[in-house]
Amino acid sequence: MEINLNLVAVQIFNGIVLGMIYVMLAMGLTIVWGMMDIINFSHGFFYTLGAYFAYTFVSVTGNFWLALIVVPVGTALIGMALERTLLRKLYGLNILYQILMTFGIALMGREIIIIIYGPIGKSFFPPRALEGTFFLGSLFFPQYRVFLLLLVALITFGMYLFIEKTKLGSIIRAGTEDKEMVSSLGINVSLVFLLTFGLAMAIAGLSGVLASPMRGINPFMDWNILGICFAVVIIGGMGSFSGAVFGGLIVGVAQSLVGLIWPSASIIIIFIVMSAILLIKPRGLFGVRD
Amino acid sequence: MKRLLKEIRGLLILGIIFFILPFVLPYRALATEVIIFSLAVIAFDLLLGFTGVMMFCQASFFGTSVYLTALSIIHLKASLFLAILIGVAGAAILALILGSMATIRKGSYSVLLTLAFNEMIYFIAYQWKGVTGGDDGLRGIARPPLEIPGLFKVSLASETSFYFLVLFFFLLSFYVIKRIIDSPFGRVLMAIRENEARAEAIGYNARLFKLLAFEICGIFIGLAGALHVLFMNFAHITNVAFDTSGNIVMMELIGGIGTLFGPILGAFLVVLASDKFSAMWARWPLILGGIFVLFVLFARGGIWGIIVSATKRFERSSLSKKVGFHIIAVSKGESDN
Numbered sequence: 169m170e171i172n173l174n175l176v177a178v179q180i181f182n183g184i185v186l187g188m189i190y191v192m193l194a195m196g197l198t199i200v201w202g203m204m205d206i207i208n209f210s211h212g213f214f215y216t217l218g219a220y221f222a223y224t225f226v227s228v229t230g231n232f233w234l235a236l237i238v239v240p241v242g243t244a245l246i247g248m249a250l251e252r253t254l255l256r257k258l259y260g261l262n263i264l265y266q267i268l269m270t271f272g273i274a275l276m277g278r279e280i281i282i283i284i285y286g287p288i289g290k291s292f293f294p295p296r297a298l299e300g301t302f303f304l305g306s307l308f309f310p311q312y313r314v315f316l317l318l319l320v321a322l323i324t325f326g327m328y329l330f331i332e333k334t335k336l337g338s339i340i341r342a343g344t345e346d347k348e349m350v351s352s353l354g355i356n357v358s359l360v361f362l363l364t365f366g367l368a369m370a371i372a373g374l375s376g377v378l379a380s381p382m383r384g385i386n387p388f389m390d391w392n393i394l395g396i397c398f399a400v401v402i403i404g405g406m407g408s409f410s411g412a413v414f415g416g417l418i419v420g421v422a423q424s425l426v427g428l429i430w431p432s433a434s435i436i437i438i439f440i441v442m443s444a445i446l447l448i449k450p451r452g453l454f455g456v457r458d
Numbered sequence: 459m460k461r462l463l464k465e466i467r468g469l470l471i472l473g474i475i476f477f478i479l480p481f482v483l484p485y486r487a488l489a490t491e492v493i494i495f496s497l498a499v500i501a502f503d504l505l506l507g508f509t510g511v512m513m514f515c516q517a518s519f520f521g522t523s524v525y526l527t528a529l530s531i532i533h534l535k536a537s538l539f540l541a542i543l544i545g546v547a548g549a550a551i552l553a554l555i556l557g558s559m560a561t562i563r564k565g566s567y568s569v570l571l572t573l574a575f576n577e578m579i580y581f582i583a584y585q586w587k588g589v590t591g592g593d594d595g596l597r598g599i600a601r602p603p604l605e606i607p608g609l610f611k612v613s614l615a616s617e618t619s620f621y622f623l624v625l626f627f628f629l630l631s632f633y634v635i636k637r638i639i640d641s642p643f644g645r646v647l648m649a650i651r652e653n654e655a656r657a658e659a660i661g662y663n664a665r666l667f668k669l670l671a672f673e674i675c676g677i678f679i680g681l682a683g684a685l686h687v688l689f690m691n692f693a694h695i696t697n698v699a700f701d702t703s704g705n706i707v708m709m710e711l712i713g714g715i716g717t718l719f720g721p722i723l724g725a726f727l728v729v730l731a732s733d734k735f736s737a738m739w740a741r742w743p744l745i746l747g748g749i750f751v752l753f754v755l756f757a758r759g760g761i762w763g764i765i766v767s768a769t770k771r772f773e774r775s776s777l778s779k780k781v782g783f784h785i786i787a788v789s790k791g792e793s794d795n
Contacts, residue, residue, distance in 0.1 A: 207566050257755060263566045264512050265754050268711060271704065272750030279744035391700065395577035398570050406567060432585040439578035443559065446571070450562050 174306055179424045185313045185382075187420020188320035192375035193393065194400040194412035195327060196368030202344035202407020203364045205263060206255065209270040211397070212390030213277040214243050214369045218376025219385040220281055223290050232295040235377055243373025248366040255365070256358070274390065281387045289386035316378050323374070324413060331409055340364060344407035396435070399442040405455025414453060468719070469633055476625050483730075486617040487689075490624055492729045494686050497628050499709045499721035501678030504635055507716025508644065509671040510651030513572035515556050516706040518579040519676045521698025523549040523683030525583065528596045528693040538602040538614070538688075545684035546677055552579075553676020557669045564654070576703060583698045595694040599687060614688075624685050631678050636718065638674065647671055679706075708746070711753055713760045720762025727761070 193215060200208050218239050225235040250273065258265045293299070294312040302309045331337035339360055343350045351357045383389070400419050404411020419438050427434035445453065480489035498520060505511050527545030530536040536544065560571045583590045590596070604623060605611040614620045638644050649657040650664050658664045687693050696702065705728065713724025735742045757764055 201566065205566060207570055254751065254755070261758075263569070264506075265758060267512070267566075267569065268707070268750060269754045271707075272747045272754065275704075275747030275750065276744055277747075279741045279747065283741055283744070395574065395700075399574045399577075402567075402570060402574060435581045436578060436585065439574055439581070442574055443578075446559065446562065 175428065176425070177307055178309075179428050180421055181309060182313070183421035183424030184417060185317055185420070186424060187417040188317055189375050189379045189393075189416075190397055190400050190420055191324060191413050191416030192320055192371050192378070193397045194404065194416050195324070195409065196371045197397055198401050198404065198407055198409070198412045199340060199364055200368045201401065203340050203347075204259075204361050205347075206266045206270065207263070207398075208368070209267060209394070210250075210273040210277065211270075211368070211372055212394030213274040214247060214372035215376040215379075215393060216281060216385075216387065216390040217246070217277065218243050218373030219380040219389065220285060220290075220376075221373065222377040222380055223285075223292055223385055226292050232381075236374065239377050240370040240374040243376075244366040244370035247369025247372075248362055251362055251365040256361070259361075278387050278390065285387070287387060289384050291384045292381060294381040312381060316382070320378070323371070327371075328409065336360065336363060392435075396438055399438050402442050402452055403445050405452025408452065408454035411452055411454035466633075468636065469629060472632060472722070473625075473629055476628070480618065480621050486621055488729065488733060490617065490621050490689050491733075492726050493621075493624050493628050494682050494689060495706070495709060495725040495729055496722040497631055497685070498679045498682035498706050499713065499725045500632060500635055500718060501675045501682070502706055502710055503716065503718055503721045504639065504647075504678075505671050505675040506710060507718070507721075508639055508651060509647040509668060510654075511561075511668050511671060512569045513560060513672070514569065514576050514700070514703045514707070515553075515560075515572045515579075515676075516576075516679055517698050517700060517702035518556065518576050519549040519553055519679040520683035520686070520702050520706075521583060522552050522579065523680035524687040524693045524697040525590055525596070527684040527687045528599045529589070531599050531602060532596065536602070538604055541602060541688075542681070542684040545687070546680040549680025549683065550673065550677045553673050553680075554669075557672030557676065561665045561668045561672065573700075576700060580695075580698050580700065584695060590695070591693070593695055595692055597692045599691050599693065601688050601691065620689065624689070627681060627685060631681060635674075635678065639718070643667075643670075708750060711760060712749065714762030715758075715760060717760070717762040717766075720760050723761055 193211065197208060197211050200206050200211075221239040221242055222232075222235045225238060226232055229235075254269060254273070255266065258269055294315075298312040298315050300311045302311060302314060331341060339350060339355055343357070343360065347357070350360075396419065400415040401412065402415075403418065404413075404415030418441065422437050422441055423434050426437040449455075476489075476493060479492070480486045483489050483492075498516065502516060505513065523545035526548040527541045530541045530544040534540075556572065556575045560568050560575070562568075563571065584592055586592070601614045601620065603611050603613050604619075612619065614623060639647075646657065646662055646667055649662070650667055654664050657667075683697065686697070709724035709728045710721050711724070712727060713722065714720025732742070732746075735745065753760065759767070
């Protein structure tokens with residue numbers, strides 16, 4: 169079989185763009201998991217919620233740029249409300265109950281979205297300014313994807329600075345390694361949990377906004393991407409920020425390239441990569457602790 | 459004699475209830491579904507309730523057995539027992555592979571792995587259209603007769619005769635699982651549930667025991683899957699999708715984790731409620747999710763837990779009338795421990 173090199177280059181680019189969505193979601197998952205020890209099954213729901221909020225916001229105001237700021241604030245507030253009312257009642261219990269709780273929330277959330285928006289998918293277009301295409305020799309790159317790539321790179325860098333350089337970031341890092349120590353140092357863990365969860369839900373909402381002009385919106389979009397993001401987090405290692413970034417990019421590119429050769433195996437390859445890495449490095453690529 | 463009676467008391471009660479059940483419910487098929495899911499849930503209860511291992515591979519075991527049983531009937535013209543055996547063997551092998559990978563890690567990491575594996579099996583079944591039929595599934599799988607060559611042959615075409623076959627498998631499985639739990643092996647599983655580090659410190663290989671529990675769970679969920687495809691006469695992609703895992707987890711939670719009888723009650727309620735309400739309102743999962751949240755918040759012991767604590771309270775209050783308040787003080791002190 170002849171493989172067109174130009175096509176490979178374009179697929180790698182598409183893979184990185186797709187990987188950027190995974191990176192955004194995996195960052196939130198891994199921070200919540202590492203800090204709060206919650207496997208957040210409702211993470212995919214917040215991604216869907218971000219997409220639908222953006223759809224409503226763009227159809228009412230017509231302003232995509234403002235949606236990039238307003239929607240994440242909205243999903244963060246909903247996330248923080250849920251943390252305060254439901255999740256915090258379960259801290260200190262077996263992890264099982266947090267899994268079941270977030271699963272129940274995701275189940276309800278999806279149905280509420282179907283009641284409001286109907287089961288059929290929706291779509292909206294990227295803003296005018298980003299509708300064109302960049303040409304590079306015989307290669308072409310849609311402007312929206314280039315924009316998404318740059319924006320997520322910027323956000324990821326911002327998150328890196330936040331986690332490495334700020335006080336809250338260092339508390340999150342410390343909490344991922346040893347929660348007991350953090351609380352015995354007199355830090356208000358309850359407040360940190362609230363902020364961590366809010367931040368993760370803001371990024372999840374934002375990734376929903378960014379993905380929807382590219383991938384469309386439907387009420388069932390949460391589940392498939394959540395399964396993939398769990399694989400990303402396992403590949404990267406629990407609670408590891410760089411793990412989420414590299415894991416997301418590896419998975420995105422692998423999925424795109426395999427899609428070129430053997431489309432029906434493009435998602436299965438993610439789980440094969442995950443199993444292989446698990447066997448070689450049980451903690452994942454950048455895992456910090458058990 | 460007395461000991462034997464005590465041992466099989468639970469089995470007898472279940473046998474009587476399930477003997478009557480198909481004649482009480484609006485239609486027979488509902489009772490068959492209740493019993494098949496009861497089997498899957500008690501198998502899962504052995505793993506979650508008695509070993510303390512959470513996982514989301516239920517659909518993988520269930521679905522693998524569904525497809526293998528269906529395929530062996532379609533392509534090999536397998537007899538009833540052979541078809542079931544092939545399905546269960548497939549689930550058992552899968553449980554061994556996934557279990558050995560999932561037990562590499564502990565706690566939430568392990569749960570996440572089982573979830574990812576479940577997604578992997580789903581996507582394989584979904585994409586491998588030549589074998590599994592993909593989204594359409596496999597249709598028209600005829601139920602082979604119950605037959606021992608040269609001895610007898612019974613057709614299972616009627617829902618009633620098939621129900622009693624399923625009941626036989628269920629009671630047998632219940633007895634085996636109960637015996638496993640009551641055996642020294644079962645005690646080790648409970649020791650691991652209570653404190654894994656301590657169980658390891660006294661010399662038990664916790665990972666091996668967890669893997670064995672995984673395996674037993676896989677075998678019996680596989681049996682449930684094989685019976686389910688014989689019951690439905692078709693194999694569908696939802697059998698291997700997360701929905702099936704979620705349903706089984708839900709029955710377990712609602713019934714009461716680690717109570718063995720509770721999960722059967724859970725299966726009964728979830729199957730009946732889904733049957734009744736999903737036809738009435740398409741958005742019924744909204745209520746299902748709400749029930750999930752409410753049980754996690756307020757009734758983590760499940761319905762069985764509610765029943766047990768209610769009977770205890772009742773006994774205590776009737777006792778206190780006779781003997782006065784000392785008993786309350788004593789029994790309160792006990793329950794606080």
